[in-house]
Amino acid sequence: MIIHASNLRSKNMKLIIAIVKPFKLDDVRNALSDIGVLGITVTEVKGFGRQKGHTELYRGAEYVVDFLPKVKVEVAVSDEMADKAVEAITQSANTGKIGDGKIFIMNLESAVRIRTGETGSEAL
Amino acid sequence: MEGQVIELAYALDTFYFLVMGAFVMWMAAGFSMLEAGLVRGKSTVEILTKNIALYSIASIMYMVVGYNLMYPSDGTGVIPAVSFFLGGDNAAADVIASDGDIYYSGLSDFFFQVVFVATAMSIISGAVAERMKLGSFLLFAVVMTGLIYPIQGYWKWGGGFLDAAGFSDFAGSGVVHLCGAAAALAGVILLGARKGKYENGQINAIPGANMPLATLGTFILWLGWFGFNGGSELIVSNVAEANAVALIFVNTNTAAAGGVVAALLFSKILFGKFDLSMSLNGAIGGLVSITAEPLAPTPELALLIGAIGGIIVVVSIILLDRVKIDDPVGAISAHGTCGIWGLVAVPLSNADATLGAQLYGTITIFAWTFIASLIFWGILKAVMGIRITNDAEDVGADVTECGIEAYPEFKK
Numbered sequence: 001m002i003i004h005a006s007n008l009r010s011k012n013m014k015l016i017i018a019i020v021k022p023f024k025l026d027d028v029r030n031a032l033s034d035i036g037v038l039g040i041t042v043t044e045v046k047g048f049g050r051q052k053g054h055t056e057l058y059r060g061a062e063y064v065v066d067f068l069p070k071v072k073v074e075v076a077v078s079d080e081m082a083d084k085a086v087e088a089i090t091q092s093a094n095t096g097k098i099g100d101g102k103i104f105i106m107n108l109e110s111a112v113r114i115r116t117g118e119t120g121s122e123a124l
Numbered sequence: 125m126e127g128q129v130i131e132l133a134y135a136l137d138t139f140y141f142l143v144m145g146a147f148v149m150w151m152a153a154g155f156s157m158l159e160a161g162l163v164r165g166k167s168t169v170e171i172l173t174k175n176i177a178l179y180s181i182a183s184i185m186y187m188v189v190g191y192n193l194m195y196p197s198d199g200t201g202v203i204p205a206v207s208f209f210l211g212g213d214n215a216a217a218d219v220i221a222s223d224g225d226i227y228y229s230g231l232s233d234f235f236f237q238v239v240f241v242a243t244a245m246s247i248i249s250g251a252v253a254e255r256m257k258l259g260s261f262l263l264f265a266v267v268m269t270g271l272i273y274p275i276q277g278y279w280k281w282g283g284g285f286l287d288a289a290g291f292s293d294f295a296g297s298g299v300v301h302l303c304g305a306a307a308a309l310a311g312v313i314l315l316g317a318r319k320g321k322y323e324n325g326q327i328n329a330i331p332g333a334n335m336p337l338a339t340l341g342t343f344i345l346w347l348g349w350f351g352f353n354g355g356s357e358l359i360v361s362n363v364a365e366a367n368a369v370a371l372i373f374v375n376t377n378t379a380a381a382g383g384v385v386a387a388l389l390f391s392k393i394l395f396g397k398f399d400l401s402m403s404l405n406g407a408i409g410g411l412v413s414i415t416a417e418p419l420a421p422t423p424e425l426a427l428l429i430g431a432i433g434g435i436i437v438v439v440s441i442i443l444l445d446r447v448k449i450d451d452p453v454g455a456i457s458a459h460g461t462c463g464i465w466g467l468v469a470v471p472l473s474n475a476d477a478t479l480g481a482q483l484y485g486t487i488t489i490f491a492w493t494f495i496a497s498l499i500f501w502g503i504l505k506a507v508m509g510i511r512i513t514n515d516a517e518d519v520g521a522d523v524t525e526c527g528i529e530a531y532p533e534f535k536k
């Protein structure tokens with residue numbers, strides 16, 4: 001099976017990258033499943049936002065934790081699914097408090113299912 | 125007494141002594157885990173290597189010469205006679221003829237003593253963690269366990285001049301814990317603080333890598349302490365002695381509990397948070413405080429002695445940080461400062477002890493160990509260096525001293 005790169009340019013998909021609070025991961029996963037998302041990729045990450053980390057206390061000395069632990073969720077969906085997926089993540093990951101995270105959406109050029117060689121939204 | 129009864133009592137006391145010694149041996153595991161938990165991940169393998177090596181060196185050096193120096197056949201009270209290697213054990217006929225005066229095996233006594241030396245040496249390992257050359261540390265262990273510790277041990281437990289002066293130290297707040305802490309203090313002064321610990325007039329926190337391990341280590345030490353203090357009664361085979369050992373167990377446990385609760389509440393008042401690592405030090409501080417006299421106090425007094433130890437250890441850790449004595453695990457405070465408190469607290473319950481004799485013993489043990497250690501650390505520093513390089517400290521002693529990481533697989 002030969003996959004030509006030129007065939008892969010379908011541009012009808014989005015890659016959604018959401019940075020969320022770790023304890024919200026189960027809610028996000030369930031919300032995405034509920035709207036029919038068939039797979040996600042999750043990574044443990046660290047980072048900082050406007051609060052620039054926080055302070056902790058060890059043996060009486062305060063110290064700044066520069067990077068807070070978060071979970072990065074990556075979801076590839078077809079264009080028509082994208083808005084629903086973003087809404088699902090926004091609602092399920094929301095606590096109303098600082099540090100709830102961010103969602104980034106970008107055009108996804110192509111996708112390949114490794115086992116079968118299917119391409120485009122067929123591969124999602 | 126009948127011969128069979130004497131033999132049975134001998135067997136029972138020896139068995140008790142050996143099991144108590146095995147409990148104290150297990151404290152080496154406690155120190156290893158406590159220290160591994162309170163250093164950074166990049167210093168884990170090195171501190172574990174150090175702990176198992178120092179235990180083994182202590183076992184060998186004490187067998188070769190240390191035990192004989194501490195319990196010599198002869199001596200002036202200050203300088204013990206020198207001899208090497210262990211002697212034979214008691215013959216059954218002699219034991220029966222002694223009518224109960226010889227009540228445990230000679231080798232069980234060696235075994236019980238040797239694990240105490242290792243404890244003193246373990247105290248040093250935590251204080252100098254993360255920045256000392258492993259080779260220099262192990263050479264120091266040879267001299268500490270073969271010479272420095274046994275000499276002051278002879279002065280008290282071997283029947284030397286401190287014993288004659290009425291100095292009282294039941295299980296070793298001074299002989300073991302203060303001794304270890306004094307050697308550690310001398311080492312830390314010559315070694316300096318970990319890079320980045322004190323910068324621009326600030327005290328920077330260097331959080332330990334693994335609080336569960338530190339907590340497990342503390343519980344293991346707590347368990348081992350029942351052997352440390354309970355075994356130091358040396359005999360269990362009659363009602364009065366069995367009761368004494370039981371009281372020691374209760375007092376030891378109570379003092380540790382008092383130390384934890386006091387340190388926990390005190391840290392909450394001082395810092396606004398319940399500080400786990402301070403509470404762990406509180407347990408050790410309470411245990412060290414009761415070690416000089418775990419038999420005479422009531423459990424209520426033991427609680428008070430331990431609780432004061434729990435406060436003292438927190439204050440001592442904060443003050444040592446102020447003068448830039450970097451002790452990653454709080455060993456100098458828990459074993460040294462609380463050791464001193466334990467020694468001066470003996471007259472509270474033991475009418476035979478005087479404050480004067482306690483201070484005399486405290487100062488003597490500290491001065492001898494500190495000065496002798498300072499000299500030998502100084503020689504090591506001049507000849508081969510005691511501190512790892514700046515770059516090695518950045519990378520971590522695990523890789524530069526031992527060539528391996530504690531958790532070599534890809535991690536988050």
